[in-house]
Amino acid sequence: MSNASGIDAEGPWFDGVELLKEKEISAVNVKEAKAKKIAIVGAGMAGLMTWLCLNSSGFHNLEILEAGQRLGGRVHTAYLEGGPSDYQYQEMGPMRFPETIQLAGSNETLPINDMKLVFQLAEVMNQLNDGHPNFTVKFIPWIQNSPNGLFYYNGIKKSDGLPPTVAETTSNPNLTAQVPVDPEVAKISDQITEITCNPTTMAAAAKNQFTAHKAWLDSGLGGLGGDDWSEFAYFHNYLKFSLNATDQALRGGPYGGIEGLWDAIYDCEYFGATAWRTIDGGLNQLPNSFYPHVGPITSMNRAIAKAEFLPKSEQVQLSWKDNYTDTTFQNATYDYVMVAAPFSKVRSWRFPNTVFDPTLKNAIASMTYTSVALQFSTRFWEHYEKPIIGSCSTSSDIPGIGSICYPSYKPNSTGPGVMLASYTSGDFGLRFASLTELEHVQYVLNAMIEIHGEVARQQYTGKYNRRCWVLDPLESVSWASPEIGMHKLYIPAYFRTENHMIFIGEHTSYTHAWIASALESGIRGSVQLLLELGLVDEAKAITEKFMARWISV
Numbered sequence: 001m002s003n004a005s006g007i008d009a010e011g012p013w014f015d016g017v018e019l020l021k022e023k024e025i026s027a028v029n030v031k032e033a034k035a036k037k038i039a040i041v042g043a044g045m046a047g048l049m050t051w052l053c054l055n056s057s058g059f060h061n062l063e064i065l066e067a068g069q070r071l072g073g074r075v076h077t078a079y080l081e082g083g084p085s086d087y088q089y090q091e092m093g094p095m096r097f098p099e100t101i102q103l104a105g106s107n108e109t110l111p112i113n114d115m116k117l118v119f120q121l122a123e124v125m126n127q128l129n130d131g132h133p134n135f136t137v138k139f140i141p142w143i144q145n146s147p148n149g150l151f152y153y154n155g156i157k158k159s160d161g162l163p164p165t166v167a168e169t170t171s172n173p174n175l176t177a178q179v180p181v182d183p184e185v186a187k188i189s190d191q192i193t194e195i196t197c198n199p200t201t202m203a204a205a206a207k208n209q210f211t212a213h214k215a216w217l218d219s220g221l222g223g224l225g226g227d228d229w230s231e232f233a234y235f236h237n238y239l240k241f242s243l244n245a246t247d248q249a250l251r252g253g254p255y256g257g258i259e260g261l262w263d264a265i266y267d268c269e270y271f272g273a274t275a276w277r278t279i280d281g282g283l284n285q286l287p288n289s290f291y292p293h294v295g296p297i298t299s300m301n302r303a304i305a306k307a308e309f310l311p312k313s314e315q316v317q318l319s320w321k322d323n324y325t326d327t328t329f330q331n332a333t334y335d336y337v338m339v340a341a342p343f344s345k346v347r348s349w350r351f352p353n354t355v356f357d358p359t360l361k362n363a364i365a366s367m368t369y370t371s372v373a374l375q376f377s378t379r380f381w382e383h384y385e386k387p388i389i390g391s392c393s394t395s396s397d398i399p400g401i402g403s404i405c406y407p408s409y410k411p412n413s414t415g416p417g418v419m420l421a422s423y424t425s426g427d428f429g430l431r432f433a434s435l436t437e438l439e440h441v442q443y444v445l446n447a448m449i450e451i452h453g454e455v456a457r458q459q460y461t462g463k464y465n466r467r468c469w470v471l472d473p474l475e476s477v478s479w480a481s482p483e484i485g486m487h488k489l490y491i492p493a494y495f496r497t498e499n500h501m502i503f504i505g506e507h508t509s510y511t512h513a514w515i516a517s518a519l520e521s522g523i524r525g526s527v528q529l530l531l532e533l534g535l536v537d538e539a540k541a542i543t544e545k546f547m548a549r550w551i552s553v
Contacts, residue, residue, distance in 0.1 A: 001495040001528050009492040011214025011510075014547040017527055020536050033533040034058045039318060039332070041065050041304055042340030044073020045515050046505045048290050049121065049522030050338050053546075055293075057530060057538040063334070064294055065318070067303035067341070071290055075515065077282030078465035080375045080418050084281030087410050090373035090418045091283055092467035094515050095405070096142040098273030101206055103199040110206045112273060113549055114511070117519045118286075119277075120546065125289040135289045142276035143408040148386040149393020150404075152451045153177065161453050165386055166393055184242060188235055188249035195221070196264040197272070205269045208550050213510045216262055217488050227260050227488040234261075260484045266511045278408060286515075305329065306350040307337065309499035316500050336532075337501045338525055346503075354499050363490035364503075372422040372444040375463040379417035380455045381406055392423070398447045400424055400432045416461060421448050433468035441466055495524075497532050523547065 001007045007016030038059060040047045043066035054062060074093040081088035097118050102109045122137035129135040147167035154177040157163050164175040195201075205212040220226025221234060229238065236246040279285050306319035306329065316337045319329040339346060343364050356364075381388040388394065390408035402424030407417060422444045424432070432440055441464050448456040487510070494508040504525035509517035523546050530539035544551070 001524075001531060007495070008214065009495040010217050010488070011212075012208070012210040012550060012552070013495070013524065014210075014527075014543045014551055017531070017539055017543045018551050020531070020540070030535065033535055035061055036335040036533065037061045037063070037333075038336050038338065038529070039063050039065055039316075039334040040338045040340060041318070042067075042073060042342075042505070043071045043287070043294070043298060044340055044505070045075060045287065045518040046522040046525075047073070047338070047340035048287060048294065049519045050340065050504060050526050051290070051294055052121075052124070053523055053526035053542050054529070057526070057535070057542060062297055064298040065302045065304060065320075066298055066300050067345075069300050070287075071294070071298070072284060072287030073340075073518075075283050075287055076467060077284040078373055078467070079282070080373065080463045080465060081416065084285060087281075087407070087413070088375060088416055088418050089282050090371075090405070090407070090420045090465065091278075092371050092373065092465060094283055094513070095420075096144065096276050096278045096408075097139075097515070098144075098270045098275075099277050100275040101202065101269065101272050102274045103203055103272075105199065109274065110203060112206045112270065114209045114516045114520070115514075116549065117516045117523075117546065121519060122279075122286065122289075125286075129289055129292060132292070135292060137285050137289050138280040139277040140280045140409060142278035143390025143411075144271075144273065144276050144392060146388055146391035146393045148384070148388045149391055149395070150388070150451060151176070152394075152396040152398070154397065160385075162384070163396075163451060167386075182245055182248065184245035185248045188241055188245060191235075191239075192231075192249070192261070192264070196261055197268040201265060202269045202272065205266055209266065209510060210550060212265075213262070213487075216265065220261075225488075226262055227485055230260060230484040233484075260487075262487065263512070270514070280409065283515075304341070304349060306352060307339075307354065307501065308352045309354040309501075314500065335500065336497075336529060338529070339501055339503045340505050340522070340525075342505060343503075343507055356498050357493065357496070359489060360493040360496065360498060360503075363486070363493050371420060371424075371467050372441055373418055373465045374421045374441075374445060374448065375416050375418045375461045376456065376459040377416050377461055378459055379407075379413070380459055381419070381452065382412055382417075392420075394451070396447065396451055398450065401444065401447050404448075404451070419448070421445070437466050440468075494521075495528065497528060502528050502532075519546075 001009065001013065005016065006019055007013050038054060038061065040050050040062065043064050047064060048071065051062060051064060076093040077089050078092050079089045097115045098112050099115060100109050100111050119139070122139070126136055147165060149166045150163040151166050151169045152163035156175060156177065169175050201212065216226035218225065221229055231250050232246060235241045236243060302320050304318050304320050308317045310317055310333065315333045315335055317331055317333045318337065319331050321329055347364050388406055389411045390406055392403045392405040394404040401422050405420035405423060435443065445460060494503050502525045504521040506512050506514070506517035506521060509521045511517045523542060527539045527542055530542065
């Protein structure tokens with residue numbers, strides 16, 4: 001899959017697949033191709049989507065190798081009491097799906113099309129499971145924003161002991177600290193907004209994220225090329241803003257200006273959504289819907305440590321140890337391997353006698369957040385004079401707290417409630433991971449007491465869940481955040497099959513940190529394998545089934 005075959009890896013790759021001519025392949029060869037032994041390494045959403053695509057294409061010699069003990073990877077719902085139907089949970093991984101967006105100055109509401117992959121997958125799995133209640137995926141509304149979220153900065157509180165709400169700070173500037181802003185810094189901030197939240201760009205991304213990505217690489221930043229300039233270099237070296245103003249404007253971001261602006265563009269699009277959905281009972285319900293189908297072919301606790309291409313048999317040998325104290329490896333060989341594990345783990349693998357193109361090798365070598373959920377005996381935040389119903393609108397300048405999210409499910413219900421009391425990424429996501437679990441939880445509880453008052457101390461049940469992805473031995477990462485030039489250089493490398501291995505996962509897609517990205521990569525990787533085996537009809541069928549909404553040829 002490359003430009004030579006008419007497939008554009010930088011954007012709408014599916015158009016090129018649609019234009020491919022059928023190859024002459026005999027029925028015997030089709031049978032032989034579909035009998036290939038395929039390993040899918042990693043049972044996250046990319047790996048599960050790959051299984052679905054290949055299984056529906058007639059491949060049944062499939063094995064899923066999962067290092068952990070569950071399906072879903074970084075999809076992780078923490079149930080602090082009971083199960084899905086008890087509604088005492090919080091999402092420690094992905095939480096929600098932006099559905100539609102209404103752009104400023106327009107009455108038009110646009111669907112965010114790439115998120116439709118998630119909704120479509122749920123429909124497919126519900127059909128496969130024939131409505132079985134334990135494996136049905138049901139969507140409910142998610143509340144992303146609330147004017148009553150608390151704005152706690154610089155220690156400012158009202159006479160009632162609570163911080164001002166978001167709405168109050170908007171209407172009354174006296175409720176916020178009046179910090180002088182350098183006009184040059186303000187100008188940089190305004191220009192960032194003009195670039196990343198441009199209504200035309202956002203509309204294009206909502207309609208077709210793939211063509212928007214291609215356009216950004218080719219002609220973003222006024223024709224300079226969007227992936228050729230970091231934020232810092234663009235504003236300081238190209239636009240000639242002072243070093244101090246550039247530092248002040250960008251240093252507060254999670255990566256200090258070393259990235260490009262593409263992440264900020266789709267973040268503005270997604271977080272500008274006017275309607276959101278989540279999964280009733282927790283996002284775990286989505287990977288769990290695969291259990292009846294992949295349970296028998298999934299090997300749990302199988303952490304791959306080595307992958308070696310065997311040129312004589314044209315197979316890949318995967319190696320692992322059943323226990324880290326073992327002195328010998330266990331081995332199995334496969335015709336092809338779909339690598340859905342994050343690069344943070346793959347880069348620790350050994351590849352004996354196996355040479356990759358330097359670009360792909362560097363991609364593997366180069367590609368964090370922390371969250372704490374607390375349970376309280378009631379949803380006291382819903383009983384304020386200005387109640388907070390759902391949302392992640394409460395924020396604070398208390399180090400390491402970030403956003404605070406309240407449950408969107410079952411509003412105004414009685415009984416306990418679970419708050420995502422700390423959701424932070426970047427440097428703080430790393431630094432607070434170094435605390436012991438009890439220290440970290442107590443720190444977060446103290447912050448909730450400072451923000452919400454003594455009611456938080458009185459109603460804390462002692463039940464919590466802490467998830468620092470950098471400490472997870474099976475993940476070591478929360479989501480990919482490529483630096484400048486990595487999309488332009490590395491994405492085409494993922495479209496090449498080397499040593500009978502294909503790399504998938506949200507880190508290989510066009511957007512990051514969203515389930516839709518992982519699903520798209522699984523579709524792309526499956527099509528890549530089908531084309532590798534000459535199964536053009538099957539490749540087109542998968543492309544048309546899941547990518548038809550974007551095909552323009």
